Amino acid sequence: MKSQSLRTVYIVYHVLIVLLSIILSCNSKAFDWGNIRQRYGDRDNEVFEQDVRMPGVIPKSDDQYMCTSVQMPRQDAYIVNFEPHATMKKAHHMLLYGCFDIVSSPGEAYSCMGMGVCKGGQSSILFAWARDAPAPSIPEGVGFHVGGDSRINYVTLQIHYGHKDAFADGEDDSSGIKLSMTYQQQPYLAGIYLMVSGEIRVPPHTHSVHTDMACEYNNEVPIYPFAFRTHAHELGKVISGYLIKGDSRGTWFEIAKGDPTWPQAFYPMQPGIEIKRGDWLAARCTYSSERDDFTGVGPTGEDEMCNLYLMYYTDAEFGHSFDMCGQPARGDIESHFPSNSDIPPDEMPAMIEQPPAGQQHGYYGYDDNEYYNPYQLNDYRQRLQDMFGGDRDYPSENFLDLNRNGWIDDDEVLDNKDKAETEKPSKVDDTTPSILSQKGNKEDEDETTHEEQPKQDTATGKLTLADWHTDDSVTLGQVAGVAVDAKGNVHVFHRAERAWNIESFDANNRYAQADDGPIANNTILAFNKDTGKIEHQWGGKVESVTECATCFNGFYMPHGLSIDHEGNIWLTDVALHQVFKFPPGGAQTPLLTLGEKLTPGPDKDHFCKPADVAVDPTTGNFFVADGYCNSRIMKFSPQGDFLMQWGKVTYKSSGYPSDAFLIPHSLTFLKDKDVLCVADREHGRIQCFNSGDGSYVDSFKQDTFGDRVFAVHYNPWNGGILYAVNGPSGERVPVQGFTLHYGDRQVLQTWKPGNEEFQNPHDVECSADNTAVYVAEIGPNKVWKFDVDIVVAPDPEETNKQEETEKPLAKSSSIKTNNVVKSFQAQEADLQAQTDEDIKGHKIKATDANTATTAIIIAVLAVPIVLMMMVAVAVRLRAQGKIKFGGNGLSKGYSSTADRFSLGNFFNKRRGFNQVSTEDSDHDGGMEWSEESDIEEYSILNNQKTSQNL
DSSP, X not given: OHHHHHXXXXXXXXXXXXXXXXXXXXXXXXXXXXHHHHHHSOOOOSOEEEEEEOOSBOOSSTTEEEEEEEEOOSSOEEEEEEEEEOOTTTEEXXXXXXXXXXXXXXXXXXXXXXXXXXXXXXXXXXXEEETTOOOOOOOTTEEEEESXXXXXXXXXXXXXXXXXXXXXXXXXXXXXXXXXXXXXXXXXXXEEEEEEOSOOEEOTTEEEEEEEEEEEOOOSSOEEEEEEEEEOOTTEEEEEEEEEESSTTSEEEEEEEEOTTSOOOOEEOOTTOOBOTTOEEEEEEEEEXXXXXXXXXXXXXXXXXXXEEEEEEEETTTOOSEEEEOOBOOHHHHTTSOTTTTSOOSSXXXXXXXXXXXXXXXXBOSSTTOBOOOOOHHHHHHHHHHHHTTOOOOOOXXXXXEETTEEOOGGGGSOHHHHSSOOOOXXXXXXXXXXXXXXXXOOOOOGGGOTTSOTXXXXXXXXXXXXXXXXXXXXXXXXXXXXXXXXXXXXXXXXXXXXXXXXXXXXXXXXXXXXXXXXXXXXXXXXXXXXXXXXXXXXXXXXXXXXXXXXXXXXXXXXXXXXXXXXXXXXXXXXXXXXXXXXXXXXXXXXXXXXBTTBOOSSTTOOSSEEEEEEOTTTOOEEEEEOSSSOEEEEEOTTOOEEEEEOEEOOOSSOOOTTEESOEEEEEEETTTTEEEEEEGGGTEEEEEETTTOXXXXXXXXXXXXXXXXXXXXXXXXGOEEEEEEOOOSSSOOOOEEEEETTTTEEEEEEOSTTSOOSSEEEEEEOTTSSEEEEEETTTTEEEEEEEEEEEOOOHHHHHHHHHHOGGGHHHHHHHHHHHHSOHHHHHHHHHHHHHHHHHHHHHHHHHHHHHHHHHHHHHHHHHHHHHHHHHHHHHHHHTTSEEEETTEEEEOOOSGGGSOOHHHHHOSSOSOOOOOSSOOOOTTOOGGGSHHHXXXXXXXXXXXXHHHO
16 A cells, blocks of 8 residues: 555646646746757658649739748758649749748748749758659659758749740649659759850841850869750750869869750769869850840740759758859850850750669769769868868858849849738847957057047947837838938938839840839928938939929939048949939939930940949049949049959859959948948949959958948048948858958957848948947848947046056056057957856846746646645655544654654665665665666756756
């Protein structure tokens, strides 16, 4: 009976302990039934299927792009094959993208011509189909990583419907792709290498027109392509791909050749091909046209495309799942294309089954006369482990969104009409800045040695989000630019009701909605720096131009905004392809106009989507970032006379030269250094040049930037501070702001609005006194204000007076003075300590609610445990005759000290002291719950409790 009672208490106690641990886990954000199943459940190693299909759509126009998304498993999963379900009678082509986040809810269909396929532009291509192509053959042991920690939380299916007449019978469409998936990790990671050209121009009535691309492969991890796919439209005749070992005069190997009129499948390649660091990849698209007009690149059936896809496998740990080349071939490479590159192949490759991935190494390589010994994966794994610390290398997964002959701004991937009326910045009390580790030991100079900066202030580099927002009476459109005048007031250049999307420009970069005229509402707004109230606005459409022949009629697509040292306002319009200078406060007539209205061009008298302007306050010369098409920097005299230019476009994903840009998007002038710095957007870097001759000076390229830097602004404090913002990209980096020290080239601080990241930051500006930093966002259509923590140094005379009058405090006064003038590096150490305190306090506040909930749960569960323990004790004492339950209530049943109740007596039948053994303890006479398994369970429970309070 005794043993049975104790056993009952033991079982109930452990059941409650298990319930307690589960409830505590539920109270933690880390608790996830999916993870529990993954860790402890039976893992399903079998292949399962997932359909990704359109939910019954009927296109309403020709060349309509429709998208729908499906959520991937929460745990790591692998796509091992794709089975298309579509017909070219209805679908022109299908693309499957991997997305971190999506534009619309899963399962919903939407028109994605202007919205994009993935929210924030973070996408990678997983599969493509056209012209009734069959399913590909993917080698055994190879899979596309989705779900889990892959950063592919969703897949989005995009279908291009060519003609609405195909749906005249009223039957809707459910085309799509069936995915074969498994939870079993695959030995090799699958990926796509995309070669794409944005420079297609096919003249009328011509044959054998070439578009060539070539890029050096610069990744440490080799890739092994096993299938290729070509894609072009009606004029495409043949697409050829080559691997070049060595320089342009090295050995060329044809690795892919296809006729775009075939079913556009992934055709098998010869096994054993390896592409490693230092190799070159080249591709040529050949066109013939009988049309009467020029044909350029674009998304419709009347346009052309040039795509060569290589599906490959690579190292599962260090490999990357997407890479891209959009670089036009250099002259020396272009001249070495084989003479048969534009001759179509005789027949389609057979859709044979691929050998397992591990068995492809060691095959005869690129021709029958050469045996190619591939670079074995295991040979360099340790080297990569040393280089990358075990983290997978994720290159840019930012797919080239090419708009005909130019680039689509990130603005274009947003549904602007739906988002035109967006929220204002919410009031947030603080930020959670993170101070990155410092690299290098170079000491900063004492800030008092810099004559340019006022001696009374010292920038600590710490930014905190201000409780400031723009006037609620104003609805902002896409906020393209932000600037601060001499009074500290904030000027915003926005697009009001207009939006930049994929339909905004034609194949020749001309604005396609020019007939709509200029924007009706005011596009330049000035807000009070303290209250955010609107103080002045202008820049809307002038209704009666006939009354003022010289009046400026209005803007079509605002972009860049700058205010120079005299208060003049500089503006760029990417639709007008023009640059304007207005007097302080604005006016109906500009002081200066450059470029020809609505006419793009590459010469010195034209611009093509100019992005920004910066002014040299000493000479009055100004610089234009001629931005999206020409990728150059142009220098002009104060009167607008052309002086010089530098820069060229390059689409290479890595290894780009210092004199090349891929959308110079933002400019800032370093007046104390006579240097111009450029945000080289799609190269993810900041480049700096001598303002006199345009020679290269320096470059800032941080891993934390990712592959995109949208804007940069300079302030001369403490030897020079650069403020920058990056943008959404395929790399695993947050979208945030950066404070960099120009001299040390170090990231001093990263910052963002509260606990959230930016969504689409487009411009950044700092006030002249370095007390405030502003960030303009497109998409959320917000302007954020950050206060800069400034330490005000005391006046030396006042300090001396204080030392004279406060003799006993001379020592502490001396310390205080030294703290004011100590080095910037020391200030940053203080800032780090203060930030740690702030973060610690933030964490304590954040866990208050969870702690209270946990305490309540413990208290509730403790009551029945205590009651059961009391009942068990009573039952045991009654059984031993120590107490009685009778009509008179509870009565004592013992009379001597030896018989009195104690915990020792309760848990041990033996009386008195036991001899201490010097040997291993036995369990004779002990309770069963002291066994090792129970001790381990108790330890785990304690660890859980401890981790809840850390």
